[in-house]
Amino acid sequence: MQKTHSQVEDCLSLDSRTMARYKVFNGGGGGSWVWRKGSNQEVFSSISYLYSNNGLMLQYTCNDQQYSYTVDVVTTPCNYxxxxxxxxxxxxxxxxxxxYLRNxxxxxRTCHKLNYMTQQSCKLESTRAGMYKIRNKLNWQYDTAFMKSWHKLKPKGMHHSTYNRLVQRHDELERKSEQYCIANFHAFMNRHGLKPSWE
Ligand SMILES: [Zn+2]
Incomplete structure (x- = not known):
């Protein structure tokens, strides 16, 4: 099957105010809406859109399924x-x-029942995804925590500076994902009225 739209990941969001600022709703027309991240503002996801007659048609591929539907756009007058x-x-x-893109x-937000916990697990997922991307790039052969220290090797031919930068970024993501993991756990305990026994 030929892919016609870019693959998007969960946890993306669309903000009508941002889209208005980028003149998406002026006059109509289509294009790509992209999400960037990291210090180098790398594009990590995008969807196609087409705006006409107060409808924003979205087209994207998610989990190998193609989606295409129209979101109504409405306006309210501003004070000024x-x-x-x-x-x-x-x-x-x-x-x-x-x-918000979920499932x-x-x-x-209400329809997705996005609460603190799912926001945290969103962050966790995207942090982990970033971490695995770097591991793949470096060709590190591990996936489990306890093998960590043995396989951190610089791929042949890669510049030391590039390697060091990637390792630094990786370690930062790893630290963050551990934090999100703990935050998730606490949110779960709170929701169920439980207290960790060491507190
Ligand atoms: Zn809703």
Missing amino acids: GGKRYWFNCPKCSKRVAKL SMFFC
Whole structure:
């Protein structure tokens, strides 16, 4: 099967205010909406969009499935003239500024029941994804925590400076993902009214 749209990952969000600032809703037309991250602002995900008649059509591939649907765009007047743009959530039709991609669909926060815990696990997932990307690049052959120290080797032909930069970034992501893991655990305990026994 030929891929026509880019593959997107969960935990992305669309903000009508940002899109308005980038003139997506001016006059209509289509393009790609991209997400960047890291200090070098590397593009890590993108979707195709087409705006016409107050509808924003989104097209993307998620988990090897193609998606294409239209999100209604509405406006409210601003105090100082001009207008503000909003989305109508494709699921509940509530007027919102932000839609979140979870389970392959862009819905509002309420529809996805996004709470602190899922936000943390979002962060955890994307941190881990970044970490694994670097490991692949460096061709490190491990996946489990206890093998960690044995396989940190510089690939042949890679510059020392590049290698050091990647290792530094990797270690930073590793630290972060450990923090998110702990935060997840605490959020879970709190939700269930439990207290860790060492507290
Ligand atoms: Zn909704």
